[in-house]
Amino acid sequence: MNALSCATLGDVLRFHARHRPDKPAFETAGGASVTFGQFNSRVNRLCSALGQWGLRKGDRVAVLSRNRLEYVEVFGVAKAGLVAVPLNWRLAEAELVKLLAHSAPQVLIVDEAYKEVAERLRSLLPDLRHFVLLGPEGAGREDVPGSEGSGWTGYEDLLRQAADDEPEALVAPGDALCLVYTSGTTGAPKGVTLTHRGLLDNCNASATDVMALTEDDYSLAVLPLFHVGGMWYHLFPCFAAGCTTLLMAEFEPGALLRELQARKVTNVHVVPTMINAMLNHPLAATADLSHLRLIFYAASSMPAELLRRAMQCFSRSGFVQSYGSTEAGMVTVLSVADHLRASKPAGEHLLSSCGRVLKERRVRIVDDAGTELGVGEIGAISSYCPGVMAGYWHDADATAKVLQDGWLDTGDLGYLDGEGYLYLVDRKNDMVVTGGENVYPSEVEACFYQDPAVLEAAVFGVADPRWVERVVAAVVLRPGFEADEQALMQRIRSHLAAYKCPKDIFFTTDLPKSGAGKVLRKELRKKYGASEL
Known part of the structure; x- marks a missing residue:
């Protein structure tokens, strides 16, 4: 057995705590780190403290922060059956209020950089009972677990005064692990309910079939953890595989290139706009990235010309693309071998593809009436995946519109070629209809x-x-x-x-x-x- 065959996230944490307690699980560019054993212990203390506050299985815990070690620990509350709600720190206050009112968490954990924002939210969210502060300012506070005062509780104080006992809650694979809000690129954000089963299925597919991870890999996570690309496609697969992961608080092309070189990173997940920014930075031509075996890109379409430039610039790295969504999970993969084939004239068309369907998944292209289309015909992409969402939070009507009998309407348009490669044309809502x-x-x-x-x-x-x-x-x-x-x-x-x-x-x-x-x-x-x- 390995961690990738575990049934729940709590099982993964306990597995690593037993088998590699002293290995660093996460590090930061600032020098902070936590081992797998320490990580499990700190998550236990967080669950215990929240239990003292009266939180029970199914209650939500929201977090507003840039990437940092404690952020990952918040996802760990799923050990106690609690549901993490990562919030987009880029949102306006009015948008955050809507998400918090919709998800109704009892606890909001906030990076000190966003304390003033959270203070202004307090009066608008009377049912939000507890506010926890991350960072140096949050240490040494007088507030203690159970306090009903109106102040803040320091995160480290919260853990310091709690017991390091494994949570007693019975957590099943089908239970909600986190509630992730879509980016709202085509409308109002929706709360996507992701389960332990769904997350770990995607962990397994990503770690084994997509990135071929081993515990010897050193990973870098730069995408924000509030987004599915940051936590679903890259962060958790690396953790489950036993890798050490470097967390970067934000993307800056020069800083990323320097960390890739200095830390001898073996794999990184970026999006096309990040690759473009890296290619246009002076360090791209001189950085020693000989250890970088894999550049994994996803989240949006990569223009073929941009991909050609990236493959030429980072010629010693393998490239892998995956297509999926917050709701569906991981659907297809364009492998390293596919990219090598695409570098030759006969396979150049694959540069525009997002790969073939992963095992235990299915894809079909349908018209507006739901009729399956043939090879090369553009239509709506529908997917069937083990990691599909449980549904939209408290929105049965919206769920029924996109999810029927396990098949998800992805909202994307595309087609399949004769070899089974999927080509993403565009989002349905981004398509322009001009003069018919x-x-x-x-x-x-x-x-x-x-x-x-x-x-x-x-x-x-x-x-x-x-x-x-x-x-x-x-x-x-x-x-x-x-x-x-x-x-x-x-x-x-x-x-x-x-x-x-x-x-x-x-x-x-x-x-x-x-x-x-x-x-x-x-x-x-x-x-x-x-x-x-």
Whole structure:
């Protein structure tokens, strides 16, 4: 038996505490670390302290923080049957209030950087009973577990005064482990209920079939832990496999490249916008990344031209892509072997693919009536996965719309080729319908990335009195480069049908992105004169 065959997250923690108690589980760039044995003990103390406050199985514990050691411990409350609720620290206060009111946690654990924000939330959330502070300011507080005062409890004080006993709650694989809110890139965020069974199934698929992890790997986690890409695809698989993981609080391309080199990191998970930023940093050409055997990318489509550049720059690393979602879990993988095949002319088309279906999963492409489509036909991607969500939190109607008989409507459009490779065309809600014709933004964006002056590009639709929608683009130029709208438009017209070409190009210094690095097209639509479409 190994940790990847465990039934619950608590079983994983106990397994590592017995078999590798002195090995570092997590480290930070600032020098902090915790071993697997210490991690299990600290989680036990946290569960015990929350139990003293009256929390019982099924109660929620929210956390508002950037990546840090204690953040991972909060997920560990699942040992006691509690449900972790990671919050996006990028959200406005009004958005946080909505999520907290919806998830109704009894405890909010807050990084001291967000203490003032949390203070302003207190009066709006009378049912939120306990506030816990992370960081130096949270140490040495007088408040103690059980206190009913209006102040804060220091996180370390909370653990210090609690017992190191294993929780007594009976936790089953089908129980909720965490409640993760979608990024809201196409609408209001929804609370996705993820179970122990679902999380560990994805851990197993990721660690074995996707990244081939062993306990000798040294992993780096830079995506925010409030996002499924940070905790579902990378962090927990590495922990379950017995790896040591370096936690970075935020992404900065130079800092990431330096840590990859200095720590001799073997595997890292990034998103395409991060890869783009790394490629355009001076260190990319000189950093010694000979130990980096695997660059795992996911969360959004990778333009083929960008992938070509990345494979040339980081030629000693293998590349792996996975496609999935918060609701579905991991669905497909484009393996290292697939990327090597794609580096040759005969397999170049695979650069646009997100791979083939993983074992115990199924994918079908369907039309609006639910009829399965043939090879090469574009339709809605529907997936069947062991790790699928239990449902949207307190929203049976929304759950029923996307999840039927185990099949999930992913909200994405794509097609399958004759070899079973899946090609992601775009999000349904991002597709532009202009004059009755469908335009997929990713196809147009790929043309922009062929221009050496273009650093980033996002294509979207805005309201138009004649065409209903017209195609437009927001473009960020590389430092030191110049380009004009007409020249770029002419380049696009030489590659695409006229109806697909942008009618306007807006030059900007940056593109709005979610915490996971996804471009927020709805924000671009607002900025450039469109209502929500």
